[in-house]
Amino acid sequence: MLRRSGAIGTLIALLTVLFLTPAATAADRFVRPAKAADGGCGVLAPGAPAAAERAIDAACAQVAAGVWYTWDGGHGDQPGATYGKKDPTDPASDDDPNRLGFDCSGLVRYAYAQATGADMLNGDASDQYYTYRTADRFTAAQGLAPLLPGDLLAYGTSADLHHIAIYLGAGKMVEARQSGTKLMVSDVRLGGDYFGAVRVDTGSVEGPVFRTWGTGVWTKAQPSTAAARVYAFPGPRTVRVACQKHAEVVTADGYTNDAWSYLPDYHAWVTNIYIQGPAWLDGVPTCTG
Structure with missing residues (x-):
């Protein structure tokens, strides 16, 4: 009898747990955890x-899949892993042409394309840091305090940004770091x-947007060829x-112009000669102050 009573008691206890514990709702099941369960990528x-957050999910899926770093990887016609190239300065890249993967900016490009459905960060690390899709920008001196995941x-340096990564929070980042690693x-x-650091604005861009032309065109600290x-x-x-x-009259590549434009994402000026459009750009206000 004692053994029978013990079994019945156990059954009653199990039924109590099943009926009195609130069932998880669909919303509960899909709430994003505050951090990755294993403290890893997320x-x-x-x-x-x-x-x-969707960009981080896309990048972390590639980490989980064990995808390789490959030099110049991820810079095909469409976002996604590609076979890399040999970096003439890095012997560790000898196998990169046989590896399907990403370099640092290729991973960033892919992650944000997956997140938004648009190839909005197609370019190298400098293109991505200086993107016209900038919501906010942070200096090295500000540290990690103002940063958000993504x-x-x-x-x-300002003239040569050679690496870029995606911040996860909690002092961690996801990156394609170097040849020979995943x-x-x-x-x-x-x-x-x-x-x-830069925060990407994935919405509509405010303000006039133009296309430059030419190669090796320097932006300047002031609207002058003598400026830094x-x-x-x-x-x-x-x-x-x-x-x-x-401002200063400039003659270059067969054109002469005294108009200069201020580029807020670079905190710098460029002669209008190298901006596609008329000598005085339509729809752009005159600088004051």
Whole structure:
């Protein structure tokens, strides 16, 4: 009898748990955890825009799949892994032509294309950091405090940004780091050549947007050819123009113009000679102050 009573008691206890424990709703099942369950690749802090979280999910799926870093990988006609190339400065890249994968900017391009359905970050690390789709920008001196998951971390100098990664939160980032390794989660490397971070605006872009032309075109700290160099456009790119003004007369590539445009994403000026359009750009206000 004692053994029979014990069995009945156990059954009653199990039924009590089943009927008294609230059932999980569909919303509960799909709530994003505050951090990756294993502390690995995932959104590790709250507050990120939904598109940024989707970009992280896309990048982390590639980490989970064991995808390789490949030099120049991910820069095909469409976002996605491609076979790499040999980097003449890195013997570890000898196998990259046989590996399907991403380099650092190829991974960023793919992640945000998956998140938004648009190839909005097609380019190298400099193109992506200086994107005209900038919601906010942060200096190295600001550290990690103002950053949100999905922000892009850039390494190098204003004239040569050589690496970019996606911030996860909690001091972690996902990156395609170097030949001979697979995509990985790393501690954010502050100091050294950490340059700063940019938050991507995946919505509509405010303000006039134009296309540049020419190669090796330097932007300047002031609207003058004698001013300090800020960044050289390696080739044509899309830029956001805040305002324009008449300043130093410039003659270059068969054109003469005294109009200069201020590019807010570079904190720099460029002569209107190298911006496609009329000498004085339509729809762009005159700079004041």
